[in-house]
Amino acid sequence: MTEHQKKAMIISVGGTTEPIVASICACGPEFISFLASQESCAKIPECLRDAKEKSGRLASFEQTLVDDVNDLVHCYGKAEEAVQRVLAKGYPGSEVMVDYTGGTKNMTAALTLAAVSHGFSFSYVGGRERTKEGLGIVKDGSEEVRRSLNPWDIMGIEARRDIALLFNQFQFTAAQERIAGLKGKNVRFPSRYEKLGFMVEGFQLWDLFRHSEAQQRFSRARLEELAELDDIFFRQPALATLKLLPFLQKLTEDKKKNPISLCLLDLYANAERRFQEGKIDDAVLRLYRVVEMAAQARLVTAWSIDTSNVDRTRIPETVRAEYIKRYAAPDGQIKISQAAAFRLLEALGDELGRTFSQHEQKFKNIQKARNDSYLAHGFQSIGQNAFQSLREFVLTLKLFDPADLPVFPRFDVAFSGTKETVGPGPGACNVATGAIVCCGW
Template identity: 25%
Template sequence: MSKWLVCTVGGSEAPIIETIKKEKPDNILFICSDSSQTQVEKIIAGSGYSKKFKIAVIQAYDLIDQCFIEILEAVDKNIRRGKPTIVADYTGGTKTMSAALAMAAVEKGWELCFVTGARTDLIKVQDGTQHSQRVRTDQILLYSYLNEIDRYFAKYDYQACLALVDNLREVALTPDQLKRLTAIKGILTGLDLWERFQYEAALQKLEPFARQLRAFKSELSKVYRDLENIARRMGGAVNYRISYALVHDVLLNAQRRALAGRYDDATSRLYRATELIAQVNLLNLNPPVNTGDIIIQDSWPAELQQRLENRRNPRGKIQLGLMEAFELWAQLDRNFAPIHDDWKNKLLECIKARNNSFLAHGYEPITREQYDHYFRTLKDFLLAIQESQQQVEKFDESKQWPQKLTELL
């Protein structure tokens, strides 16, 4: 692999000559001002360097933001082939040029070096005492990456966070930092699994962090218990009760998608939460009613039995859609019937917007206003149901996941 030396030029030639002799680069890119480019010939002669070199003249050598951009552009223009090792020496040049090169090196992950030696003042080192040394930037990179991780964490983008954590694999860390980064990766992986509804895998991944995530893990355990109880009641077991934990979790998931501006994804989750409200309550009846395979009961009204029988498909199953499930629940539960009458048309309005969306059956994306209306409607509908059932644990938006990683560590 070839090695490029990128160095800022200005002041004494001796430090750069020292770096060239030590690094023995295959190519050199000199970052100069109009006045300092004349020093390149002296540097080449003094170092005995006989390979290829290029010169980039920086115009904004005292404006750090523009200087930073000019240096990056110069490197992109002159170092195009392969993936060479790039060593940046920021010893020479104006203070702005030196700072801009150091910033560029940290940003791009180049190796960094500078020349030091014995001093009698703060202006320059004494000739003959110079030596070039590499600079560790691991702690700078760690700080920068952790800031980026926090930024994506606030958006609930755990995949982006995990990609940034993986980029820190080659950074030298202290034992405490490595321990913390390992915990961060484990928690992020667990949250990402949870976000994608892989609840059992999420529970296992988050188990080592149970103490830090006590409240979180408690909520996840409730959700997983609901899933287990759904399976039990589908199997005919009536001694288990399904709570609203899974419904609440899907609603909070929808809110996280909406906060990221993904209103179609968020609306798909609202639709699933709507469906779950009916499914959970029908399964909580005795005997349990599974909307995917209705078993007609002799105790049901004859007219209802006949209507359901007419829905039996060629596979011999009676299956109900979302609004049909709510209608069946209203007929079987007198407490829900008036709530159904009050909210049916409001729900239909929201579901119509969802059905016309691109991810459902139409061609129009969901707007923020449509999502907000559906969310508020569903939240109020759920609250009306929970109050009629005298539920202790009602849906609470304040239980949304934190947007700061420090709240979990």
């Protein structure tokens, strides 16, 4: 099957057969869904016979009849039936050609409206010569099939906007579904969208702390190839993602050892994304975990102390007896809480422990709001003020430089007014398309 041949066609039928025969011969379908009026349906057998004589092929067909060609709404309903006949047989959009040459204006308008969202290709039979000094119908023998106009290239702009908006809202699953929905539609460069889908899935997995799997998806996205494209919709997010990969790589390696600074950065950035989604309870819980992780990480990295099994010889004498009495299990193992971890840091003379102690009352107030939340122990919803207070408290601890946070790419939907030619050849049209620019937030 050549580039211009399709397995199925949807054809509106008018009073002449030559344009339809030319279109069928050029496309070579195995199945045709005809949209005809009560008057023009008699032309269908003639079209099929003449097409077989010229091409040597005979397509199977079904027909949908329009009762009132002057009623656009009625025509649209019948056009949808004609479209469904093709879809019911399992033909994807990329294998369907719609020829809207024949029929009344209402029929052709209705067929175009009914078919345009399915990713079909469209063709129109024009001609080198027309009757009535160029204003009439195409003269027999001068038919030219023009199939270069693909409306999905125009409608694809809306798909891009949807993908961008969903991604910006961290609705990664929905964005993936929108990209997957393009499969089977006659989009140009489908492999680019496939790679974009892997990239979006990579961020979804990253957002779920599944960092190793995220790396694998980014690898499958072939970001270097996307980054070399002229199309800014693909290039900009790919470039931004490539800049994040070293962080992700090091995060994955460090996480296997112990929770240090990169884990804190990643968890804090995740909390910020939940806050932007409006999921304040989730955001607060993540920041709370940042505080807890900070104490655990500092004790491990600076003092070789594991909070789940504290070596009593490493506890300062000033608090050793108290810690053994309060936290030692019957088997002698010492496991300490978050508050006890910070007190231990203070006793060790660690700056983080001293800073926490200076602002401990503020943290306790926030802790109460967290404990009263639905996701902890209570029945209250956490307000924005609690998140902002906890955020300020975390930054007060100076656990990291906020400039080092891993920032997910963000699509900025902005119309550039760029002119782009849709489809090659005589049927091409120029449209002003919206460029979707990617930047950081």
